[in-house]
Amino acid sequence: MTQKNNWQTLQDEVRKLYELFDRKTMECIDGYMHAGGLIHCGKGCRSCCNLTVNCTFPEAMGVAAALTEEQAGRVKAHAARLLEHIGEVSDLKSYLRMQRRIIGFCPLLLDDGACGVYGARPFSCRSLLSTKESHWCGADFGELSAAEKTAFIDSLDRSAVSFPMHYLATTRDLGQQLEARAAIGMAARFGFSLSGNLPFLIYLEREHHLSKVIPQGCRVTMNVLEQSGLFHPFLTMLDEA
Ligand code: SF4
Structure with a gap:
């Protein structure tokens, strides 16, 4: 199979996994709400x-x-x-603190708080469904008092959330499982998988055409990233099959 076909079939697989995820998620939300729960996510709540x-x-x-050019x-x-x-982390x-305090919001977030790539957003974004008001998604727990943290923890429905977080466990788990299948699909075709920071991976593809390097293997890809000053273990994770 050619490189182009390898990428094309992989993209098709990922799209089908998104469809599966979205169908299952609707069932999860229905079940949770039927049992009296409430999901607080909605268009414009941007905290996550x-x-x-x-x-x-x-x-x-x-x-x-x-993406558009803009x-x-x-x-x-x-x-x-x-x-x-x-280099400061x-x-x-x-790293997580730097991301939140210095780097800031995802560059794909629109001014009205909606996602600019909603249909193409990854599992990480799809699978976060908040059982608490959206300000909790942006809360810096390092800045909360002990009493505030305890009140938050006590308010969680442990049977439903990914404790100690407030996100629905079923969709988070499903998102992780299907994301792993996307990684396995990549490893099956190219001998390794690559994951990492979403905007940074997009940048590597848009500006450095990394999908043309990857078929040459894990070692070559790592060398290209390192020699270009583009490798950092928090931004790009390569996993050899
Ligand atoms: S890609 Fe994810 S993090 Fe970025 S704007 Fe869309 S939902 Fe938010």
């Missing part, structure tokens, strides 16, 4: 778009293909900020 969003490279390719420009500027500040905690 300030979190670090990771995804597989095939998912990022789908988003990259859907969106691509914003992704490029976002990636430049990431590269400027990534020493561990995962400081």
Whole structure:
């Protein structure tokens, strides 16, 4: 199979996984609400778009293909900020803090709070369904008092959420399972999978055409990223099959 066909069939697989996920998610929401629960997500509530969003490279390719030039420009500027500040982080905690406090919101978020690539958004975004008001999705728990944290924890429905978070567990688990299938599909075709920071992976595809390098294998891809100053373990994770 040619490189182009490999990517094409992989993209088709990912699209089918999204359809499956969206169908199952509707059932999960119906079941949760039927049992008296409430999902607070809605168009314009943007708080979770300030979190670090990771995804597989095939998912990022789908988003990259859907971008306007204006969106691509914003992704490029976002990636430049990431590269400027990534050297300041020493561990995962400081990376997540840097993302939230310095880098800021996803560059694909529209001014009205809607997602600019809604149909192509990755599993990480699809699978976060909030059982609490949206301000909790953007809360910095490091800044809450012990009493506030305890009140939050006590308010969670442990039978429904990914404890100690407030997101619905069924959709989060399903999103992770289907995301893993996208990674397996990539590894089956190219001998390794690549995942990482969503805007950064989009940038690698839009500006550096990484999908043309990947068929040469894990080692070559890693070398290209390292030699171009584009590798960082929090931004790009390569996993050899
Ligand atoms: S891709 Fe869309 S839903 Fe996901 S973080 Fe960006 S704006 Fe939010």
